[in-house]
Amino acid sequence: xxxxxxxxxxxxxxxxxxxxxxxxxxxxxxxxxxxxxxxxxxxxxxxxxxxxxxxxxxxxxxxxxxxxxxxxxxxxxxxxxxxxxxxxxxxxxxxxxxxxxxxxxxxxxxxxxxxxxxxxxxxxxxxxxxxxxxxxxxxxxxxxxxxxxxxxxxxxxxxxxxxxxxxxxxxxxxxxxxxxxxxxxxxxxxxxxxxxxxxxxxxxxxxxxxxxxxxxxxxxxxxxxxxxxxxxxxxxxxxxxxxxxxxxxxxxxxxxxxxxxxxxxxxxxxxxxxxxxxxxxxxxxxxxxxxxxxxxxxxxxxxxxxxxxxxxxxxxxxxxxxxxxxxxxxxxxxxxxxxxxxxxxxxxxxxxxxxxxxxxxxxxxxxxxxxxxxxxxxxxxxxxxx
Numbered sequence: 001x002x003x004x005x006x007x008x009x010x011x012x013x014x015x016x017x018x019x020x021x022x023x024x025x026x027x028x029x030x031x032x033x034x035x036x037x038x039x040x041x042x043x044x045x046x047x048x049x050x051x052x053x054x055x056x057x058x059x060x061x062x063x064x065x066x067x068x069x070x071x072x073x074x075x076x077x078x079x080x081x082x083x084x085x086x087x088x089x090x091x092x093x094x095x096x097x098x099x100x101x102x103x104x105x106x107x108x109x110x111x112x113x114x115x116x117x118x119x120x121x122x123x124x125x126x127x128x129x130x131x132x133x134x135x136x137x138x139x140x141x142x143x144x145x146x147x148x149x150x151x152x153x154x155x156x157x158x159x160x161x162x163x164x165x166x167x168x169x170x171x172x173x174x175x176x177x178x179x180x181x182x183x184x185x186x187x188x189x190x191x192x193x194x195x196x197x198x199x200x201x202x203x204x205x206x207x208x209x210x211x212x213x214x215x216x217x218x219x220x221x222x223x224x225x226x227x228x229x230x231x232x233x234x235x236x237x238x239x240x241x242x243x244x245x246x247x248x249x250x251x252x253x254x255x256x257x258x259x260x261x262x263x264x265x266x267x268x269x270x271x272x273x274x275x276x277x278x279x280x281x282x283x284x285x286x287x288x289x290x291x292x293x294x295x296x297x298x299x300x301x302x303x304x305x306x307x308x309x310x311x312x313x314x315x316x317x318x319x320x321x322x323x324x325x326x327x328x329x330x331x332x333x334x335x336x337x338x339x340x341x342x343x344x345x346x347x348x349x350x351x352x353x354x355x356x357x358x359x360x361x362x363x364x365x366x367x368x369x370x371x372x373x374x375x376x377x378x379x380x381x382x383x384x385x386x
Contacts (some may be wrong), residue, residue, distance in 0.1 A: 132226025217248025311347025
Protein backbone atom coordinates (compact mmCIF):
# COMPACT_ATOMS: atom_id res chain seq x y z
CA UNK A 1 0.00 0.00 0.00
CA UNK A 2 2.66 2.53 1.04
CA UNK A 3 4.73 1.82 -2.08
CA UNK A 4 1.98 3.41 -4.19
CA UNK A 5 1.58 6.52 -2.03
CA UNK A 6 3.30 9.88 -2.04
CA UNK A 7 4.76 10.26 1.46
CA UNK A 8 5.86 13.73 2.56
CA UNK A 9 7.35 14.76 5.86
CA UNK A 10 7.06 18.14 7.54
CA UNK A 11 10.48 19.27 6.33
CA UNK A 12 9.60 18.50 2.71
CA UNK A 13 6.36 20.47 2.99
CA UNK A 14 8.14 23.43 4.59
CA UNK A 15 10.95 23.38 2.02
CA UNK A 16 8.49 23.27 -0.87
CA UNK A 17 6.46 26.26 0.33
CA UNK A 18 9.44 28.33 1.46
CA UNK A 19 11.29 27.64 -1.78
CA UNK A 20 8.34 28.79 -3.89
CA UNK A 21 7.86 31.94 -1.82
CA UNK A 22 11.57 32.77 -2.01
CA UNK A 23 11.43 32.59 -5.82
CA UNK A 24 8.36 34.83 -5.86
CA UNK A 25 10.03 37.37 -3.55
CA UNK A 26 13.15 37.46 -5.75
CA UNK A 27 11.09 38.36 -8.81
CA UNK A 28 11.67 42.01 -9.73
CA UNK A 29 8.02 42.59 -10.64
CA UNK A 30 7.15 42.69 -6.93
CA UNK A 31 9.34 45.68 -6.14
CA UNK A 32 7.13 48.47 -4.81
CA UNK A 33 4.21 46.08 -4.28
CA UNK A 34 3.83 43.86 -1.26
CA UNK A 35 2.38 40.36 -1.03
CA UNK A 36 -0.19 39.31 1.59
CA UNK A 37 0.12 35.76 2.93
CA UNK A 38 -2.84 33.83 4.34
CA UNK A 39 -2.93 30.26 5.65
CA UNK A 40 -5.74 28.22 4.13
CA UNK A 41 -8.28 27.17 6.77
CA UNK A 42 -12.00 26.84 7.39
CA UNK A 43 -14.03 30.02 8.04
CA UNK A 44 -17.52 30.28 9.45
CA UNK A 45 -17.88 33.89 8.34
CA UNK A 46 -19.37 34.63 4.92
CA UNK A 47 -16.62 37.16 4.09
CA UNK A 48 -12.97 37.21 5.05
CA UNK A 49 -12.99 40.90 6.05
CA UNK A 50 -15.59 43.00 7.84
CA UNK A 51 -16.85 46.12 6.11
CA UNK A 52 -18.80 49.26 6.97
CA UNK A 53 -21.01 51.72 5.10
CA UNK A 54 -18.87 54.83 4.64
CA UNK A 55 -19.38 57.91 2.42
CA UNK A 56 -17.13 58.23 -0.63
CA UNK A 57 -15.75 61.58 -1.85
CA UNK A 58 -19.14 62.38 -3.38
CA UNK A 59 -21.00 61.62 -0.15
CA UNK A 60 -22.52 58.36 -1.40
CA UNK A 61 -22.55 55.52 1.12
CA UNK A 62 -20.50 52.53 -0.02
CA UNK A 63 -19.43 49.30 1.65
CA UNK A 64 -15.75 49.55 2.51
CA UNK A 65 -13.57 46.84 4.05
CA UNK A 66 -11.89 48.08 7.23
CA UNK A 67 -9.36 46.93 9.82
CA UNK A 68 -5.60 46.60 10.13
CA UNK A 69 -5.70 42.96 11.17
CA UNK A 70 -6.88 40.16 8.94
CA UNK A 71 -8.39 36.85 10.01
CA UNK A 72 -6.46 34.82 12.61
CA UNK A 73 -4.06 32.39 10.98
CA UNK A 74 -5.15 29.59 13.34
CA UNK A 75 -8.65 29.35 14.78
CA UNK A 76 -10.56 26.07 15.27
CA UNK A 77 -14.16 26.30 14.11
CA UNK A 78 -16.88 26.23 16.76
CA UNK A 79 -17.29 22.88 18.47
CA UNK A 80 -13.76 21.70 17.68
CA UNK A 81 -10.52 22.03 19.58
CA UNK A 82 -8.21 20.39 17.06
CA UNK A 83 -5.90 22.59 15.00
CA UNK A 84 -5.02 21.07 11.63
CA UNK A 85 -2.15 21.69 9.26
CA UNK A 86 -2.87 25.45 9.31
CA UNK A 87 -0.62 25.63 12.38
CA UNK A 88 2.40 24.61 10.29
CA UNK A 89 1.34 26.82 7.39
CA UNK A 90 0.80 29.83 9.66
CA UNK A 91 4.30 29.36 11.06
CA UNK A 92 5.75 29.33 7.52
CA UNK A 93 3.89 32.55 6.69
CA UNK A 94 5.41 34.18 9.80
CA UNK A 95 8.89 32.92 8.86
CA UNK A 96 8.67 34.28 5.33
CA UNK A 97 7.43 37.64 6.55
CA UNK A 98 10.49 37.87 8.82
CA UNK A 99 12.80 36.76 5.99
CA UNK A 100 11.33 39.27 3.47
CA UNK A 101 9.87 42.11 5.58
CA UNK A 102 9.66 44.51 2.62
CA UNK A 103 7.86 41.96 0.43
CA UNK A 104 5.51 39.82 2.52
CA UNK A 105 2.74 40.73 4.95
CA UNK A 106 1.40 38.17 7.40
CA UNK A 107 -2.42 38.00 7.44
CA UNK A 108 -2.97 41.75 7.01
CA UNK A 109 -6.31 43.51 7.14
CA UNK A 110 -7.70 45.72 4.33
CA UNK A 111 -6.21 48.93 5.79
CA UNK A 112 -2.72 47.48 5.33
CA UNK A 113 -3.57 46.03 1.92
CA UNK A 114 -4.44 49.51 0.64
CA UNK A 115 -1.42 51.15 2.34
CA UNK A 116 -0.29 54.37 0.64
CA UNK A 117 3.46 53.71 0.70
CA UNK A 118 3.54 49.98 -0.09
CA UNK A 119 0.11 48.56 -0.97
CA UNK A 120 -0.38 44.87 -1.65
CA UNK A 121 -0.48 43.83 -5.27
CA UNK A 122 -1.03 40.15 -4.62
CA UNK A 123 -2.69 37.78 -2.16
CA UNK A 124 -1.19 34.31 -1.72
CA UNK A 125 -3.09 31.51 0.00
CA UNK A 126 -0.78 28.87 1.46
CA UNK A 127 -1.71 25.22 1.96
CA UNK A 128 0.04 21.90 2.31
CA UNK A 129 -2.41 20.02 0.08
CA UNK A 130 -5.05 20.70 -2.56
CA UNK A 131 -7.23 17.60 -2.79
CA UNK A 132 -10.69 18.28 -4.22
CA UNK A 133 -9.95 22.02 -4.15
CA UNK A 134 -13.18 22.80 -2.28
CA UNK A 135 -11.56 24.37 0.81
CA UNK A 136 -9.31 26.66 -1.20
CA UNK A 137 -12.22 27.64 -3.45
CA UNK A 138 -14.31 28.37 -0.35
CA UNK A 139 -11.60 30.69 0.96
CA UNK A 140 -11.39 32.43 -2.44
CA UNK A 141 -15.19 32.86 -2.29
CA UNK A 142 -14.84 34.65 1.04
CA UNK A 143 -12.36 37.09 -0.50
CA UNK A 144 -14.73 37.60 -3.44
CA UNK A 145 -17.59 38.33 -0.99
CA UNK A 146 -15.82 41.55 0.07
CA UNK A 147 -16.90 44.45 -2.23
CA UNK A 148 -13.57 46.24 -1.74
CA UNK A 149 -11.64 43.19 -2.89
CA UNK A 150 -13.86 42.83 -5.97
CA UNK A 151 -13.17 46.45 -6.79
CA UNK A 152 -9.42 45.99 -6.48
CA UNK A 153 -9.52 42.89 -8.68
CA UNK A 154 -11.65 44.54 -11.37
CA UNK A 155 -9.22 47.49 -11.51
CA UNK A 156 -6.29 45.04 -11.66
CA UNK A 157 -4.82 46.36 -8.44
CA UNK A 158 -4.84 42.94 -6.80
CA UNK A 159 -4.35 39.40 -8.04
CA UNK A 160 -4.46 36.01 -6.35
CA UNK A 161 -2.15 33.03 -6.18
CA UNK A 162 -2.29 29.69 -4.32
CA UNK A 163 0.94 27.99 -3.23
CA UNK A 164 0.70 24.33 -2.20
CA UNK A 165 3.26 21.72 -1.29
CA UNK A 166 1.20 18.99 -3.01
CA UNK A 167 -1.99 18.72 -5.02
CA UNK A 168 -4.05 16.40 -7.16
CA UNK A 169 -4.28 17.31 -10.83
CA UNK A 170 -8.08 17.66 -10.62
CA UNK A 171 -7.73 19.90 -7.56
CA UNK A 172 -5.40 22.23 -9.46
CA UNK A 173 -7.88 22.48 -12.33
CA UNK A 174 -10.80 23.26 -10.00
CA UNK A 175 -8.94 25.99 -8.11
CA UNK A 176 -7.63 27.59 -11.32
CA UNK A 177 -11.19 27.76 -12.66
CA UNK A 178 -12.37 29.97 -9.76
CA UNK A 179 -13.70 33.36 -10.90
CA UNK A 180 -10.70 35.07 -9.29
CA UNK A 181 -8.53 33.09 -11.75
CA UNK A 182 -5.68 32.51 -9.30
CA UNK A 183 -2.29 31.25 -10.39
CA UNK A 184 -1.76 27.91 -8.64
CA UNK A 185 1.67 26.46 -7.85
CA UNK A 186 2.31 22.99 -6.41
CA UNK A 187 5.67 21.27 -6.04
CA UNK A 188 4.35 17.71 -5.73
CA UNK A 189 1.54 16.03 -7.65
CA UNK A 190 -0.36 13.39 -5.70
CA UNK A 191 -1.15 10.10 -7.46
CA UNK A 192 -4.79 9.04 -7.45
CA UNK A 193 -6.57 5.74 -7.96
CA UNK A 194 -7.51 6.25 -11.57
CA UNK A 195 -7.51 3.96 -14.60
CA UNK A 196 -5.82 6.53 -16.84
CA UNK A 197 -2.80 7.02 -14.56
CA UNK A 198 -2.51 3.68 -12.77
CA UNK A 199 -4.07 0.81 -14.74
CA UNK A 200 -1.78 -1.83 -13.22
CA UNK A 201 -3.35 -1.62 -9.75
CA UNK A 202 -6.62 0.25 -10.37
CA UNK A 203 -8.86 -2.80 -9.93
CA UNK A 204 -6.92 -4.08 -6.91
CA UNK A 205 -7.44 -0.75 -5.12
CA UNK A 206 -11.13 -0.63 -6.08
CA UNK A 207 -11.65 -4.10 -4.63
CA UNK A 208 -9.91 -3.06 -1.41
CA UNK A 209 -11.97 0.12 -1.06
CA UNK A 210 -15.29 -1.60 -1.82
CA UNK A 211 -14.66 -4.62 0.42
CA UNK A 212 -12.80 -3.41 3.50
CA UNK A 213 -12.90 -0.59 6.01
CA UNK A 214 -15.64 1.87 6.94
CA UNK A 215 -18.18 3.06 4.34
CA UNK A 216 -17.30 6.67 5.12
CA UNK A 217 -14.97 8.74 7.25
CA UNK A 218 -14.45 12.38 8.28
CA UNK A 219 -17.13 13.67 5.95
CA UNK A 220 -16.16 11.52 2.99
CA UNK A 221 -17.17 8.25 1.34
CA UNK A 222 -15.16 5.12 0.66
CA UNK A 223 -13.13 6.86 -2.05
CA UNK A 224 -12.28 9.92 0.01
CA UNK A 225 -13.67 13.45 0.05
CA UNK A 226 -14.82 14.49 -3.41
CA UNK A 227 -14.20 10.96 -4.68
CA UNK A 228 -10.55 11.86 -5.25
CA UNK A 229 -9.07 8.59 -3.92
CA UNK A 230 -5.76 10.42 -3.49
CA UNK A 231 -2.74 8.36 -2.48
CA UNK A 232 -0.86 10.76 -0.23
CA UNK A 233 0.07 10.95 3.44
CA UNK A 234 1.94 13.55 5.44
CA UNK A 235 4.04 12.69 8.46
CA UNK A 236 1.68 14.78 10.60
CA UNK A 237 -1.72 13.89 9.09
CA UNK A 238 -3.60 11.93 6.43
CA UNK A 239 -6.01 14.03 4.32
CA UNK A 240 -9.61 12.82 4.09
CA UNK A 241 -9.24 12.90 0.29
CA UNK A 242 -7.57 9.49 0.67
CA UNK A 243 -9.71 6.31 0.70
CA UNK A 244 -11.53 5.74 3.98
CA UNK A 245 -9.59 2.51 4.58
CA UNK A 246 -6.44 4.65 4.92
CA UNK A 247 -7.59 7.54 7.10
CA UNK A 248 -10.59 6.32 9.12
CA UNK A 249 -10.67 3.92 12.10
CA UNK A 250 -13.99 2.25 12.83
CA UNK A 251 -14.82 -0.85 14.84
CA UNK A 252 -12.09 -3.42 14.35
CA UNK A 253 -10.74 -1.55 11.34
CA UNK A 254 -7.72 0.65 12.05
CA UNK A 255 -6.56 3.53 9.88
CA UNK A 256 -2.98 3.63 8.65
CA UNK A 257 -2.40 6.04 11.54
CA UNK A 258 -4.25 8.82 13.38
CA UNK A 259 -2.57 12.17 13.91
CA UNK A 260 1.23 12.06 13.45
CA UNK A 261 3.00 8.94 12.19
CA UNK A 262 3.96 6.25 14.71
CA UNK A 263 7.67 5.60 15.23
CA UNK A 264 7.44 2.34 13.27
CA UNK A 265 6.64 4.27 10.06
CA UNK A 266 9.13 7.11 10.51
CA UNK A 267 11.73 5.60 8.16
CA UNK A 268 9.19 5.39 5.33
CA UNK A 269 8.82 9.18 5.28
CA UNK A 270 12.49 9.83 4.59
CA UNK A 271 13.48 11.79 1.51
CA UNK A 272 14.02 9.60 -1.56
CA UNK A 273 17.21 10.25 -3.47
CA UNK A 274 16.88 11.47 -7.05
CA UNK A 275 18.54 8.20 -8.15
CA UNK A 276 15.73 6.24 -6.46
CA UNK A 277 13.05 8.43 -8.01
CA UNK A 278 14.51 8.08 -11.51
CA UNK A 279 15.04 4.34 -11.09
CA UNK A 280 11.43 3.82 -9.99
CA UNK A 281 10.11 6.02 -12.81
CA UNK A 282 12.15 4.09 -15.37
CA UNK A 283 11.09 0.65 -14.14
CA UNK A 284 7.45 1.72 -13.79
CA UNK A 285 7.31 3.05 -17.36
CA UNK A 286 9.30 0.36 -19.14
CA UNK A 287 12.40 2.49 -19.73
CA UNK A 288 15.71 0.63 -19.76
CA UNK A 289 18.57 2.80 -18.49
CA UNK A 290 22.07 1.58 -19.46
CA UNK A 291 24.47 1.60 -16.48
CA UNK A 292 26.96 3.71 -18.47
CA UNK A 293 24.72 6.82 -18.17
CA UNK A 294 25.50 9.51 -15.61
CA UNK A 295 22.81 10.57 -13.12
CA UNK A 296 22.08 13.74 -15.13
CA UNK A 297 21.78 11.71 -18.33
CA UNK A 298 19.47 9.23 -16.62
CA UNK A 299 17.20 12.06 -15.47
CA UNK A 300 17.11 13.58 -18.96
CA UNK A 301 16.40 10.21 -20.58
CA UNK A 302 13.42 9.56 -18.30
CA UNK A 303 11.97 13.04 -18.79
CA UNK A 304 12.35 12.97 -22.59
CA UNK A 305 10.99 9.42 -22.80
CA UNK A 306 7.82 10.42 -20.91
CA UNK A 307 7.04 13.54 -22.96
CA UNK A 308 3.78 13.04 -24.83
CA UNK A 309 2.49 15.35 -27.54
CA UNK A 310 2.47 19.14 -27.58
CA UNK A 311 3.16 21.12 -24.42
CA UNK A 312 0.37 23.12 -22.81
CA UNK A 313 -0.44 24.63 -19.46
CA UNK A 314 -0.84 21.87 -16.92
CA UNK A 315 1.27 19.32 -18.82
CA UNK A 316 3.89 19.52 -16.09
CA UNK A 317 1.46 18.01 -13.57
CA UNK A 318 0.82 14.92 -15.69
CA UNK A 319 4.55 14.55 -16.36
CA UNK A 320 5.32 14.92 -12.65
CA UNK A 321 2.75 12.23 -11.80
CA UNK A 322 4.28 9.81 -14.35
CA UNK A 323 7.90 10.49 -13.39
CA UNK A 324 7.50 10.86 -9.62
CA UNK A 325 9.65 14.01 -9.75
CA UNK A 326 8.71 17.29 -8.09
CA UNK A 327 7.53 20.00 -10.47
CA UNK A 328 10.38 22.57 -9.96
CA UNK A 329 13.31 20.20 -10.78
CA UNK A 330 11.21 18.75 -13.60
CA UNK A 331 10.79 22.22 -15.12
CA UNK A 332 14.54 22.80 -14.71
CA UNK A 333 15.18 19.64 -16.74
CA UNK A 334 12.79 20.80 -19.47
CA UNK A 335 14.43 24.23 -19.62
CA UNK A 336 17.82 22.53 -19.93
CA UNK A 337 16.46 20.28 -22.70
CA UNK A 338 15.12 23.35 -24.51
CA UNK A 339 18.45 25.17 -24.15
CA UNK A 340 20.26 22.14 -25.60
CA UNK A 341 17.74 21.95 -28.50
CA UNK A 342 16.59 18.48 -27.40
CA UNK A 343 12.96 19.63 -27.49
CA UNK A 344 11.05 22.39 -29.25
CA UNK A 345 9.30 25.20 -27.38
CA UNK A 346 6.08 23.19 -27.78
CA UNK A 347 7.59 20.22 -25.95
CA UNK A 348 8.19 17.90 -28.89
CA UNK A 349 11.42 15.94 -29.28
CA UNK A 350 13.78 17.30 -31.93
CA UNK A 351 16.03 15.19 -34.14
CA UNK A 352 18.79 16.03 -31.69
CA UNK A 353 16.59 14.78 -28.87
CA UNK A 354 15.96 11.47 -30.59
CA UNK A 355 19.70 11.20 -31.30
CA UNK A 356 20.39 11.78 -27.59
CA UNK A 357 18.14 8.87 -26.64
CA UNK A 358 19.71 6.65 -29.31
CA UNK A 359 23.26 7.57 -28.24
CA UNK A 360 22.39 6.64 -24.66
CA UNK A 361 21.35 3.18 -25.79
CA UNK A 362 17.66 3.90 -25.17
CA UNK A 363 15.30 2.54 -27.78
CA UNK A 364 11.52 2.39 -27.73
CA UNK A 365 9.93 1.83 -24.33
CA UNK A 366 9.15 -1.82 -23.69
CA UNK A 367 5.52 -2.83 -23.52
CA UNK A 368 4.27 -5.79 -21.50
CA UNK A 369 4.05 -9.09 -23.33
CA UNK A 370 0.63 -10.69 -22.91
CA UNK A 371 0.76 -14.47 -23.15
CA UNK A 372 -1.92 -16.02 -25.35
CA UNK A 373 -1.00 -19.67 -25.96
CA UNK A 374 1.81 -21.39 -24.15
CA UNK A 375 2.57 -23.72 -27.12
CA UNK A 376 3.33 -22.08 -30.47
CA UNK A 377 1.09 -23.14 -33.36
CA UNK A 378 2.52 -23.97 -36.76
CA UNK A 379 0.13 -24.81 -39.63
CA UNK A 380 0.84 -28.10 -41.36
CA UNK A 381 -0.78 -27.09 -44.61
CA UNK A 382 -1.67 -23.86 -46.40
CA UNK A 383 -4.78 -23.19 -48.42
CA UNK A 384 -4.37 -22.29 -52.05
CA UNK A 385 -5.62 -18.76 -52.64
CA UNK A 386 -8.53 -18.48 -55.06
